[in-house]
Amino acid sequence: MRATVLYGAGDVRVENVPDARLIEPTDALVAVSRACICGSDLWPYKLMKPGEPPRRMGHEAIGVVEAVGSGVRTLKVGDVVVMPFAYSDGTCAFCHEGLHTSCVHGGFFGTVELPGAQAEALRIPLADGTLVVLPVGADDALMASLLTLSDVMGTGHHAARAAKVGRGKAVAVIGDGAVGLCAVIAARRLGAEQIIMMGHHPDRIALAQEFGATDVVKERGEGAIERVRAVTGGLGVHSVLECVGTEEPMRTAIGIARAGGAIGRVGVPHYEAIPGSEPAFYNNLTIGGGPAPVRAYIQELLPDVLEGKIEPGRVFDRVIGLDEVPDGYRAMNEREAIKVMVKP
Ligand SMILES: [Zn+2]
Secondary structure (H helix, E strand, O other): OEEEEEEEOOEEEEEEOOOOOOOOOOOEEEEEEEEEOOHHHHHHHHHOOOOOOOEEOOOOEEEEEEEEOOOOOOOOOOOEEEEOOEEOOOOOHHHHOOOHHHOOOOEEOOOOOOOOOOEOEEEEOOHHHHOEEOOOOOOOOOHHHHHHHHOHHHHHHHHHHHOOOOOOOEEEEEOOOHHHHHHHHHHHHOOOOEEEEEOOOHHHHHHHHHHOOOEEEOOOHHHHHHHHHHOOOOOOEEEEEEOOOOHHHHHHHHHHEEEEEEEEEOOOOOOOOOOOHHHHHHOOOEEEEOOOOHHHHHHHHHHHHHOOOOOHHHHEEEEEEHHHHHHHHHHHHOOOOOEEEEEO
């Protein structure tokens, strides 16, 4: 079968690899009907060091179950399923608490340990706990929005939850990638009154406004902090949804949060220590977030997608075949595309 392999910085290839197959009795084998490239895939694409082992990339997909192991109880061949970016047993203490990304038997797709979803097929460990059956056909018109439940919509929602977004709150979203745009949808869905999009790509800002952003701040650094204070009566925002993961946006987040506010960070951090410890302390800020337990959020968000109340699939602005995946990485890395869908 064909699959995507990252060999080094800027060196991603689509190759013939051994067919995915069942290994454990709790596995399912899924034929991928839709996958995508994630902003977080761009980190190793940019920064992979020489000598690191190759990685089979991709952690977002919808597919059709082709085979199940003898221990699988809730899935059958032919089911249309969505996979979260992490696998989980659904039965441990953390899964029961809704924190599936900390599952004691879990792990992540698209790593050195487990082949990823930018491929014709993939093996799903702990299939009963991991996969969610979708009540649609494999070519449903809602496929793009359903695919975002693998990661970006759940991750934007997690940022909003961690930042304690609620009715009437003033919210800022840092980052205008697919997760930031989904974070705008999530903030609006949870009742935020003011949603400030912080970004500077005109097409992404326009989409953020359609998703519910009420204000736009294009400045960065100190200028951004001044602008957000200016549009919030000098107080700052209750909730900051940090969807980038580098130090400057985190510093900005602490600078724009109002006293007693909360920051939800979902961008994979590329800094050693959280900056702004002193202002965060004196302003009584809560800093939360981490890898989103999207497995828990699929149940909450799926009805809104099926009813058309939210349309996160609009973040996809390019559709490619599997062999074009390397150009998809390039296009996302050069900010030519917001998010690329792959149809193997
Ligand atoms: Zn678990």
